[in-house]
Amino acid sequence: MLRHERKKELKQKIFLTSIKLFKEYGYDNVTVDKIVSTCGIAKGTFFRYFPKKEHVLLHLGQTQNDLIMEVIQKQQEKNLKERLKLIFGEMFKVYEEHGELLQLTLSETIRAALKEESTNISKFHEVLTAVIDESIQSGLFQSHTEPKHIASVLVGIYFNSIMTWSIAGTNEDLKEIFHTQFEIVWKGIEAQ
Incomplete structure:
Protein backbone atom coordinates (compact mmCIF):
# COMPACT_ATOMS: atom_id res chain seq x y z
CA MET A 1 0.00 0.00 0.00
CA PRO A 51 -4.29 21.56 13.80
CA LYS A 52 -7.16 21.89 16.33
CA LYS A 53 -10.02 19.74 17.51
CA GLU A 54 -12.43 21.92 15.49
CA HIS A 55 -10.68 20.90 12.29
CA VAL A 56 -12.01 17.36 12.72
CA LEU A 57 -15.48 18.72 11.97
CA LEU A 58 -14.24 20.84 9.08
CA HIS A 59 -12.81 17.69 7.51
CA LEU A 60 -16.30 16.74 6.32
CA GLY A 61 -16.46 19.87 4.13
CA GLN A 62 -13.00 19.17 2.77
CA THR A 63 -13.90 15.61 1.85
CA GLN A 64 -16.96 16.91 0.03
CA ASN A 65 -14.73 19.13 -2.13
CA ASP A 66 -12.69 16.04 -3.05
CA LEU A 67 -15.88 14.11 -3.76
CA ILE A 68 -17.31 16.79 -6.05
CA MET A 69 -14.13 16.73 -8.16
CA GLU A 70 -14.36 12.92 -8.50
CA VAL A 71 -18.05 13.13 -9.45
CA ILE A 72 -17.42 15.81 -12.07
CA GLN A 73 -14.58 13.83 -13.64
CA LYS A 74 -16.65 10.64 -13.88
CA GLN A 75 -19.84 12.25 -15.21
CA GLN A 76 -20.91 11.77 -18.79
CA GLU A 77 -24.16 13.74 -18.51
CA LYS A 78 -24.30 16.73 -20.89
CA ASN A 79 -27.55 18.31 -19.73
CA LEU A 80 -26.53 20.92 -17.13
CA LYS A 81 -29.67 20.55 -15.02
CA GLU A 82 -29.25 16.77 -14.74
CA ARG A 83 -25.49 17.14 -14.23
CA LEU A 84 -25.99 19.52 -11.31
CA LYS A 85 -28.62 17.26 -9.76
CA LEU A 86 -26.19 14.32 -9.98
CA ILE A 87 -23.44 16.39 -8.31
CA PHE A 88 -25.69 17.39 -5.42
CA GLY A 89 -27.08 13.86 -5.13
CA GLU A 90 -23.60 12.42 -4.66
CA MET A 91 -22.78 15.04 -2.04
CA PHE A 92 -25.95 14.26 -0.09
CA LYS A 93 -24.93 10.60 0.18
CA VAL A 94 -22.35 11.56 2.83
CA TYR A 95 -25.07 13.06 5.00
CA GLU A 96 -27.47 10.19 4.39
CA GLU A 97 -24.80 7.73 5.55
CA HIS A 98 -23.96 9.82 8.64
CA GLY A 99 -27.23 11.66 9.40
CA GLU A 100 -26.54 12.38 13.06
CA LEU A 101 -23.12 13.73 12.10
CA LEU A 102 -24.76 16.57 10.22
CA GLN A 103 -26.26 18.31 13.24
CA LEU A 104 -23.00 18.09 15.15
CA THR A 105 -20.97 19.36 12.21
CA LEU A 106 -23.30 22.27 11.50
CA SER A 107 -23.55 23.48 15.08
CA GLU A 108 -19.82 23.18 15.74
CA THR A 109 -18.89 24.74 12.42
CA ILE A 110 -21.07 27.74 13.10
CA ARG A 111 -19.81 27.95 16.67
CA ALA A 112 -16.16 27.35 16.03
CA ALA A 113 -14.78 28.43 12.71
CA LEU A 114 -17.00 29.82 10.00
CA LYS A 115 -13.93 31.55 8.65
CA GLU A 116 -12.27 28.16 8.05
CA GLU A 117 -15.41 26.62 6.56
CA SER A 118 -15.89 29.60 4.25
CA THR A 119 -12.83 28.39 2.31
CA ASN A 120 -14.62 25.11 1.58
CA ILE A 121 -17.79 26.96 0.60
CA SER A 122 -15.78 29.24 -1.71
CA LYS A 123 -14.16 26.23 -3.40
CA PHE A 124 -17.55 24.59 -3.83
CA HIS A 125 -18.88 27.83 -5.37
CA GLU A 126 -15.90 28.05 -7.75
CA VAL A 127 -16.37 24.47 -8.93
CA LEU A 128 -20.09 24.95 -9.60
CA THR A 129 -19.37 28.22 -11.43
CA ALA A 130 -16.88 26.39 -13.66
CA VAL A 131 -19.36 23.57 -14.40
CA ILE A 132 -22.08 26.08 -15.35
CA ASP A 133 -19.69 28.21 -17.41
CA GLU A 134 -18.43 25.12 -19.26
CA SER A 135 -22.00 24.22 -20.26
CA ILE A 136 -22.66 27.77 -21.46
CA GLN A 137 -19.39 27.95 -23.42
CA SER A 138 -20.06 24.60 -25.11
CA GLY A 139 -23.58 25.72 -26.09
CA LEU A 140 -25.31 23.07 -23.99
CA PHE A 141 -27.02 25.61 -21.73
CA GLN A 142 -28.33 29.14 -22.04
CA SER A 143 -29.13 31.61 -19.31
CA HIS A 144 -29.39 35.36 -18.91
CA THR A 145 -27.76 35.06 -15.48
CA GLU A 146 -24.01 35.00 -14.87
CA PRO A 147 -22.61 31.58 -13.85
CA LYS A 148 -21.26 32.92 -10.55
CA HIS A 149 -24.73 34.12 -9.53
CA ILE A 150 -26.34 30.82 -10.51
CA ALA A 151 -23.68 29.02 -8.44
CA SER A 152 -24.41 31.29 -5.44
CA VAL A 153 -28.11 30.45 -5.57
CA LEU A 154 -27.37 26.72 -5.88
CA VAL A 155 -24.96 26.78 -2.94
CA GLY A 156 -27.64 28.58 -0.94
CA ILE A 157 -30.23 25.93 -1.84
CA TYR A 158 -27.76 23.20 -0.94
CA PHE A 159 -27.14 24.55 2.56
CA ASN A 160 -30.78 25.46 3.08
CA SER A 161 -31.77 21.89 2.17
CA ILE A 162 -29.27 20.45 4.62
CA MET A 163 -30.42 22.77 7.41
CA THR A 164 -34.10 22.07 6.68
CA TRP A 165 -33.41 18.34 6.71
CA SER A 166 -31.36 18.59 9.89
CA ILE A 167 -34.05 20.51 11.74
CA ALA A 168 -36.81 18.19 10.53
CA GLY A 169 -34.78 15.14 11.51
CA THR A 170 -33.67 12.37 9.23
CA ASN A 171 -37.28 11.29 8.54
CA GLU A 172 -37.49 13.43 5.41
CA ASP A 173 -35.56 12.62 2.25
CA LEU A 174 -32.68 15.09 1.90
CA LYS A 175 -32.48 14.74 -1.87
CA GLU A 176 -36.22 15.33 -2.21
CA ILE A 177 -36.01 18.54 -0.16
CA PHE A 178 -33.19 19.74 -2.42
CA HIS A 179 -34.85 18.68 -5.68
CA THR A 180 -38.09 20.47 -4.78
CA GLN A 181 -36.24 23.72 -4.12
CA PHE A 182 -33.94 23.17 -7.10
CA GLU A 183 -36.90 22.79 -9.51
CA ILE A 184 -38.49 26.02 -8.28
CA VAL A 185 -35.27 27.98 -8.74
CA TRP A 186 -34.30 26.27 -12.00
CA LYS A 187 -37.31 27.85 -13.75
CA GLY A 188 -35.79 31.27 -13.11
CA ILE A 189 -32.23 30.24 -14.06
CA GLU A 190 -32.90 28.58 -17.40
CA ALA A 191 -33.41 30.88 -20.39
CA GLN A 192 -36.93 30.64 -21.80
Missing part, protein backbone atom coordinates in the same frame (compact mmCIF):
# COMPACT_ATOMS: atom_id res chain seq x y z
CA LEU A 2 1.28 3.45 -0.84
CA ARG A 3 2.36 5.78 1.93
CA HIS A 4 -0.16 8.36 0.76
CA GLU A 5 -2.98 5.84 1.11
CA ARG A 6 -1.88 4.91 4.64
CA LYS A 7 -1.87 8.57 5.62
CA LYS A 8 -5.34 9.03 4.12
CA GLU A 9 -6.62 5.97 6.03
CA LEU A 10 -5.10 7.20 9.31
CA LYS A 11 -6.69 10.63 8.88
CA GLN A 12 -10.04 8.96 8.21
CA LYS A 13 -9.59 6.75 11.29
CA ILE A 14 -8.89 9.80 13.47
CA PHE A 15 -11.91 11.57 11.95
CA LEU A 16 -14.34 8.67 12.47
CA THR A 17 -13.06 7.91 15.98
CA SER A 18 -13.40 11.58 16.94
CA ILE A 19 -16.95 11.74 15.59
CA LYS A 20 -17.87 8.58 17.52
CA LEU A 21 -16.47 10.12 20.72
CA PHE A 22 -18.24 13.44 20.06
CA LYS A 23 -21.56 11.59 19.69
CA GLU A 24 -20.98 9.50 22.80
CA TYR A 25 -19.62 12.13 25.22
CA GLY A 26 -20.51 15.46 23.60
CA TYR A 27 -18.13 17.62 21.62
CA ASP A 28 -17.09 19.84 24.55
CA ASN A 29 -16.32 16.82 26.75
CA VAL A 30 -13.90 15.18 24.32
CA THR A 31 -10.27 16.24 24.53
CA VAL A 32 -7.50 15.66 22.02
CA ASP A 33 -5.94 13.38 24.66
CA LYS A 34 -9.10 11.23 24.67
CA ILE A 35 -9.06 11.04 20.87
CA VAL A 36 -5.40 10.03 20.61
CA SER A 37 -5.66 7.44 23.38
CA THR A 38 -8.73 5.88 21.72
CA CYS A 39 -6.98 5.86 18.34
CA GLY A 40 -3.74 4.55 19.82
CA ILE A 41 -1.65 7.33 18.30
CA ALA A 42 0.67 10.05 19.55
CA LYS A 43 -0.64 13.57 20.12
CA GLY A 44 1.77 14.87 17.47
CA THR A 45 0.19 12.52 14.93
CA PHE A 46 -3.24 14.00 15.63
CA PHE A 47 -1.92 17.55 15.16
CA ARG A 48 -0.19 16.57 11.90
CA TYR A 49 -3.64 15.91 10.44
CA PHE A 50 -5.82 18.30 12.44
Whole structure:
Protein backbone atom coordinates (compact mmCIF):
# COMPACT_ATOMS: atom_id res chain seq x y z
CA MET A 1 0.00 0.00 0.00
CA LEU A 2 1.28 3.45 -0.84
CA ARG A 3 2.36 5.78 1.93
CA HIS A 4 -0.16 8.36 0.76
CA GLU A 5 -2.98 5.84 1.11
CA ARG A 6 -1.88 4.91 4.64
CA LYS A 7 -1.87 8.57 5.62
CA LYS A 8 -5.34 9.03 4.12
CA GLU A 9 -6.62 5.97 6.03
CA LEU A 10 -5.10 7.20 9.31
CA LYS A 11 -6.69 10.63 8.88
CA GLN A 12 -10.04 8.96 8.21
CA LYS A 13 -9.59 6.75 11.29
CA ILE A 14 -8.89 9.80 13.47
CA PHE A 15 -11.91 11.57 11.95
CA LEU A 16 -14.34 8.67 12.47
CA THR A 17 -13.06 7.91 15.98
CA SER A 18 -13.40 11.58 16.94
CA ILE A 19 -16.95 11.74 15.59
CA LYS A 20 -17.87 8.58 17.52
CA LEU A 21 -16.47 10.12 20.72
CA PHE A 22 -18.24 13.44 20.06
CA LYS A 23 -21.56 11.59 19.69
CA GLU A 24 -20.98 9.50 22.80
CA TYR A 25 -19.62 12.13 25.22
CA GLY A 26 -20.51 15.46 23.60
CA TYR A 27 -18.13 17.62 21.62
CA ASP A 28 -17.09 19.84 24.55
CA ASN A 29 -16.32 16.82 26.75
CA VAL A 30 -13.90 15.18 24.32
CA THR A 31 -10.27 16.24 24.53
CA VAL A 32 -7.50 15.66 22.02
CA ASP A 33 -5.94 13.38 24.66
CA LYS A 34 -9.10 11.23 24.67
CA ILE A 35 -9.06 11.04 20.87
CA VAL A 36 -5.40 10.03 20.61
CA SER A 37 -5.66 7.44 23.38
CA THR A 38 -8.73 5.88 21.72
CA CYS A 39 -6.98 5.86 18.34
CA GLY A 40 -3.74 4.55 19.82
CA ILE A 41 -1.65 7.33 18.30
CA ALA A 42 0.67 10.05 19.55
CA LYS A 43 -0.64 13.57 20.12
CA GLY A 44 1.77 14.87 17.47
CA THR A 45 0.19 12.52 14.93
CA PHE A 46 -3.24 14.00 15.63
CA PHE A 47 -1.92 17.55 15.16
CA ARG A 48 -0.19 16.57 11.90
CA TYR A 49 -3.64 15.91 10.44
CA PHE A 50 -5.82 18.30 12.44
CA PRO A 51 -4.29 21.56 13.80
CA LYS A 52 -7.16 21.89 16.33
CA LYS A 53 -10.02 19.74 17.51
CA GLU A 54 -12.43 21.92 15.49
CA HIS A 55 -10.68 20.90 12.29
CA VAL A 56 -12.01 17.36 12.72
CA LEU A 57 -15.48 18.72 11.97
CA LEU A 58 -14.24 20.84 9.08
CA HIS A 59 -12.81 17.69 7.51
CA LEU A 60 -16.30 16.74 6.32
CA GLY A 61 -16.46 19.87 4.13
CA GLN A 62 -13.00 19.17 2.77
CA THR A 63 -13.90 15.61 1.85
CA GLN A 64 -16.96 16.91 0.03
CA ASN A 65 -14.73 19.13 -2.13
CA ASP A 66 -12.69 16.04 -3.05
CA LEU A 67 -15.88 14.11 -3.76
CA ILE A 68 -17.31 16.79 -6.05
CA MET A 69 -14.13 16.73 -8.16
CA GLU A 70 -14.36 12.92 -8.50
CA VAL A 71 -18.05 13.13 -9.45
CA ILE A 72 -17.42 15.81 -12.07
CA GLN A 73 -14.58 13.83 -13.64
CA LYS A 74 -16.65 10.64 -13.88
CA GLN A 75 -19.84 12.25 -15.21
CA GLN A 76 -20.91 11.77 -18.79
CA GLU A 77 -24.16 13.74 -18.51
CA LYS A 78 -24.30 16.73 -20.89
CA ASN A 79 -27.55 18.31 -19.73
CA LEU A 80 -26.53 20.92 -17.13
CA LYS A 81 -29.67 20.55 -15.02
CA GLU A 82 -29.25 16.77 -14.74
CA ARG A 83 -25.49 17.14 -14.23
CA LEU A 84 -25.99 19.52 -11.31
CA LYS A 85 -28.62 17.26 -9.76
CA LEU A 86 -26.19 14.32 -9.98
CA ILE A 87 -23.44 16.39 -8.31
CA PHE A 88 -25.69 17.39 -5.42
CA GLY A 89 -27.08 13.86 -5.13
CA GLU A 90 -23.60 12.42 -4.66
CA MET A 91 -22.78 15.04 -2.04
CA PHE A 92 -25.95 14.26 -0.09
CA LYS A 93 -24.93 10.60 0.18
CA VAL A 94 -22.35 11.56 2.83
CA TYR A 95 -25.07 13.06 5.00
CA GLU A 96 -27.47 10.19 4.39
CA GLU A 97 -24.80 7.73 5.55
CA HIS A 98 -23.96 9.82 8.64
CA GLY A 99 -27.23 11.66 9.40
CA GLU A 100 -26.54 12.38 13.06
CA LEU A 101 -23.12 13.73 12.10
CA LEU A 102 -24.76 16.57 10.22
CA GLN A 103 -26.26 18.31 13.24
CA LEU A 104 -23.00 18.09 15.15
CA THR A 105 -20.97 19.36 12.21
CA LEU A 106 -23.30 22.27 11.50
CA SER A 107 -23.55 23.48 15.08
CA GLU A 108 -19.82 23.18 15.74
CA THR A 109 -18.89 24.74 12.42
CA ILE A 110 -21.07 27.74 13.10
CA ARG A 111 -19.81 27.95 16.67
CA ALA A 112 -16.16 27.35 16.03
CA ALA A 113 -14.78 28.43 12.71
CA LEU A 114 -17.00 29.82 10.00
CA LYS A 115 -13.93 31.55 8.65
CA GLU A 116 -12.27 28.16 8.05
CA GLU A 117 -15.41 26.62 6.56
CA SER A 118 -15.89 29.60 4.25
CA THR A 119 -12.83 28.39 2.31
CA ASN A 120 -14.62 25.11 1.58
CA ILE A 121 -17.79 26.96 0.60
CA SER A 122 -15.78 29.24 -1.71
CA LYS A 123 -14.16 26.23 -3.40
CA PHE A 124 -17.55 24.59 -3.83
CA HIS A 125 -18.88 27.83 -5.37
CA GLU A 126 -15.90 28.05 -7.75
CA VAL A 127 -16.37 24.47 -8.93
CA LEU A 128 -20.09 24.95 -9.60
CA THR A 129 -19.37 28.22 -11.43
CA ALA A 130 -16.88 26.39 -13.66
CA VAL A 131 -19.36 23.57 -14.40
CA ILE A 132 -22.08 26.08 -15.35
CA ASP A 133 -19.69 28.21 -17.41
CA GLU A 134 -18.43 25.12 -19.26
CA SER A 135 -22.00 24.22 -20.26
CA ILE A 136 -22.66 27.77 -21.46
CA GLN A 137 -19.39 27.95 -23.42
CA SER A 138 -20.06 24.60 -25.11
CA GLY A 139 -23.58 25.72 -26.09
CA LEU A 140 -25.31 23.07 -23.99
CA PHE A 141 -27.02 25.61 -21.73
CA GLN A 142 -28.33 29.14 -22.04
CA SER A 143 -29.13 31.61 -19.31
CA HIS A 144 -29.39 35.36 -18.91
CA THR A 145 -27.76 35.06 -15.48
CA GLU A 146 -24.01 35.00 -14.87
CA PRO A 147 -22.61 31.58 -13.85
CA LYS A 148 -21.26 32.92 -10.55
CA HIS A 149 -24.73 34.12 -9.53
CA ILE A 150 -26.34 30.82 -10.51
CA ALA A 151 -23.68 29.02 -8.44
CA SER A 152 -24.41 31.29 -5.44
CA VAL A 153 -28.11 30.45 -5.57
CA LEU A 154 -27.37 26.72 -5.88
CA VAL A 155 -24.96 26.78 -2.94
CA GLY A 156 -27.64 28.58 -0.94
CA ILE A 157 -30.23 25.93 -1.84
CA TYR A 158 -27.76 23.20 -0.94
CA PHE A 159 -27.14 24.55 2.56
CA ASN A 160 -30.78 25.46 3.08
CA SER A 161 -31.77 21.89 2.17
CA ILE A 162 -29.27 20.45 4.62
CA MET A 163 -30.42 22.77 7.41
CA THR A 164 -34.10 22.07 6.68
CA TRP A 165 -33.41 18.34 6.71
CA SER A 166 -31.36 18.59 9.89
CA ILE A 167 -34.05 20.51 11.74
CA ALA A 168 -36.81 18.19 10.53
CA GLY A 169 -34.78 15.14 11.51
CA THR A 170 -33.67 12.37 9.23
CA ASN A 171 -37.28 11.29 8.54
CA GLU A 172 -37.49 13.43 5.41
CA ASP A 173 -35.56 12.62 2.25
CA LEU A 174 -32.68 15.09 1.90
CA LYS A 175 -32.48 14.74 -1.87
CA GLU A 176 -36.22 15.33 -2.21
CA ILE A 177 -36.01 18.54 -0.16
CA PHE A 178 -33.19 19.74 -2.42
CA HIS A 179 -34.85 18.68 -5.68
CA THR A 180 -38.09 20.47 -4.78
CA GLN A 181 -36.24 23.72 -4.12
CA PHE A 182 -33.94 23.17 -7.10
CA GLU A 183 -36.90 22.79 -9.51
CA ILE A 184 -38.49 26.02 -8.28
CA VAL A 185 -35.27 27.98 -8.74
CA TRP A 186 -34.30 26.27 -12.00
CA LYS A 187 -37.31 27.85 -13.75
CA GLY A 188 -35.79 31.27 -13.11
CA ILE A 189 -32.23 30.24 -14.06
CA GLU A 190 -32.90 28.58 -17.40
CA ALA A 191 -33.41 30.88 -20.39
CA GLN A 192 -36.93 30.64 -21.80
